[in-house]
Amino acid sequence: MEFETLLLHGGIDGDKHTGAVSVPIYQTSTYKQTGLGENSGYEYSRTENPTREALEKLIADLEKGTAGFAFASGMAAITAVLMLFKSNDKILISNNIYGGTYRVLDKIFNNYNLKYESIDTNSEEEIERKIDENVKALFIETPTNPMLGIADINKISNIAKKHGLLTIVDNTFMTPYLQNPIDLGADIVIHSATKYLGGHSDLLAGLVVVNSKELADKIYFIQKSTGGILNPSDCWLLIRGIKTLSVRMDRHLENAEYIVNALSKNESVNKIYYPGLSSHPGFLINKKQSRGAGAVISFSLNEGYNVNLFFKALKVIILGESLGGVESIATHPATMSHGSVPYELRQKMGIVDNLIRLSVGIENKKDLVEDIENAINLSKI
Numbered sequence: 001m002e003f004e005t006l007l008l009h010g011g012i013d014g015d016k017h018t019g020a021v022s023v024p025i026y027q028t029s030t031y032k033q034t035g036l037g038e039n040s041g042y043e044y045s046r047t048e049n050p051t052r053e054a055l056e057k058l059i060a061d062l063e064k065g066t067a068g069f070a071f072a073s074g075m076a077a078i079t080a081v082l083m084l085f086k087s088n089d090k091i092l093i094s095n096n097i098y099g100g101t102y103r104v105l106d107k108i109f110n111n112y113n114l115k116y117e118s119i120d121t122n123s124e125e126e127i128e129r130k131i132d133e134n135v136k137a138l139f140i141e142t143p144t145n146p147m148l149g150i151a152d153i154n155k156i157s158n159i160a161k162k163h164g165l166l167t168i169v170d171n172t173f174m175t176p177y178l179q180n181p182i183d184l185g186a187d188i189v190i191h192s193a194t195k196y197l198g199g200h201s202d203l204l205a206g207l208v209v210v211n212s213k214e215l216a217d218k219i220y221f222i223q224k225s226t227g228g229i230l231n232p233s234d235c236w237l238l239i240r241g242i243k244t245l246s247v248r249m250d251r252h253l254e255n256a257e258y259i260v261n262a263l264s265k266n267e268s269v270n271k272i273y274y275p276g277l278s279s280h281p282g283f284l285i286n287k288k289q290s291r292g293a294g295a296v297i298s299f300s301l302n303e304g305y306n307v308n309l310f311f312k313a314l315k316v317i318i319l320g321e322s323l324g325g326v327e328s329i330a331t332h333p334a335t336m337s338h339g340s341v342p343y344e345l346r347q348k349m350g351i352v353d354n355l356i357r358l359s360v361g362i363e364n365k366k367d368l369v370e371d372i373e374n375a376i377n378l379s380k381i
């Protein structure tokens, strides 16, 4: 089956008992057993639930993995994956990793002596140098947030394989429609399904897909033991969102390219960060490993423009956290997602105070460009 068909008919297609086209919400905590040790395959909803199972099989199909797992949020999914490791293990992470991933490592797992170190994913030499006997995994994102840096998944997973390490890829920004890390050699794929997979800014969810039975058994054990599962209603809502992923993404991409083109011609714009631009340093790698550049754009305004005035002047685009929804959302990385990063480090990362990150939605692209141009004009000081 091709991807667009899998979105609708992958995993468990409909309900085997009634023929219902939409998998029902099995809103139940427990299941009637017919005798000791005799049950329908379902015993308790932390361990298994048919609605969750449908979602988990679907994401496994979409990411071409062995098994999928659904969690209450992207961070619950990341936490479950990090529980694969033990005290004194070390994980190498992209130096531009999602802030929440950094925080859970730095402030929570650190208490259990699970170590981490950041790497420049574009420097093979640095990665090789930082691998020692304690390093057990490489955890990367591509593109990164908010600078849209690109890492070569195949190259990194080859380094990992050579040293017997796991490669973990947070594929939130790309979705399986645009990028399949397992095909490129990754062992574990993570999604904040809160973003594009859900797609409608109406739920939080996290998904994990693994490429082996061994990893599947381990994650299943962590999931049932620690219990950060996604509830049946939100599993249903997420399945519903996933059905339209390809049509939404096509529009997200079309709009993003249109906006990038308009920003490129705008003299008030200083820099544009978008891996679909041939001038972007990761352009060729991204082209090789994915089917598109995604729909998150960062750009900075020239001196003499005030970003707060820009955000206040937006009429269609929403100022807020998150990304990947049908509505366009603008964020201010310096005070929002990266507010806790010290000023000097932010400058080094390129997160200057007049940097704007845009998650391009599926509105009419002309309305979006008009909104942005109008807001830029009104932000001149």
Ligand SMILES: *Cc1c(COP(=O)(O)O)cnc(C)c1O
Binding pocket: 073, 074, 075, 076, 098, 100, 141, 145, 170, 172, 173, 191, 192, 193, 194, 195, 204, 205, 206
């Ligand atoms: C949002 C996000 C997360 C965290 O997901 P939640 O659903 O908010 O817990 C993790 N990784 C990336 C890349 C994200 O954008």
